[in-house]
Amino acid sequence: MTGQRSDARRNHQRILAVAEAEVAARGADASLEQIARTAGVGSATVRRHFPTRQALLAAVFTERVEHLCGRARELAGADDSRAALLEWVRALVDYAVSARGLADALTYEPPTDVPADAPDRHSCGGDLEAAAALLLRPAARDGAVGPDVTAHDLVTLAVGIALATEHHRDPAAQAARLLRLAIGGLSPAPAPGDR
Template sequence: MRSDARKNYDHILAVARDLLSEDGADASLRDIARKAGVGDGTLHRHFPTREALLEALLRTRFDALTARAGELARCEKADEALLSWLREAIVVTHSYKGVIAPMVAAITDETSALHSSCVDLRQAGAGLLERAQAKGLARPDMDGNDLFALISALAWLADQPPLVPRADHLFAIIADAVLPGRTGGTPGNEAA
């Protein structure tokens, strides 16, 4: 990519990151182009669809979560590693309002620009879950799809103002369901 094209690409992503954090995944692509100081054609050359833009924004963060899962897999306590990663995944997923629905749809839609990123995220969490299951710490009837669904649900809850004060409590309930032998199921006592 030419240096001027790369500069446009990076600037569009920075503007999109700000707008999507504020306005959500349905933010106007035209507004993103306008605030980035580029034409609609330039935006669409770099990001032909809204999903392509979301994928570019999420890819770096999802890659970091995948790397983090690899680090946590070396931790002695598999249950704490899983919970730590789960919390981090929820924070990342929640960072862009309205991204939950496209992510959930993309997991089964191989034509989606988001598909690969979402599959990688699911697999990273599944590895930590399987490790906790192998040690008898996590319920055996769960898989990576269930974990991905829980991340989506808990990130969605964080967008619901009446439920925000209960977020830690709800996380603790989910953590106790995923890791039934876990102690300290009250908010603030769960493993981070």
């Protein structure tokens, strides 16, 4: 029994290491069959450890997502709620642009009928939304963002920017530009007397 557990752990680690390399090279569409072949296991073994592509992608991105969630917790007590929220959103956009496949992994519509404590509810997207909410609540309370802005909106914005800039010559610079536009709004308020 103990041998099976250590074999399962080794398989899990090997599959995850191969998946990280494949996703880095090919993005979210990395072949599960190729991952299995490279890891030296069968497709059924991959599916036993990661029942869905989403589960595998979530595992690939978990460490960095945990870092972003930790950063949100650190920023949550900041005096300037707007600056804290924007710093975190910029970090999320930067990572979504630099981590090939993350934006694809986060393109989802959260389920409305899944209880908050259901196992499938805990995903990269769900974790990022919970982190965003920590910063969004004080920013909304302070009037730094509109009352109708949701944590899902923030994650969707980051995903959209990452997807839109994916094939740009300089994705990071273009993503930063688009985020500035989103933050500033497309139509800045007119100066007094310009009406």
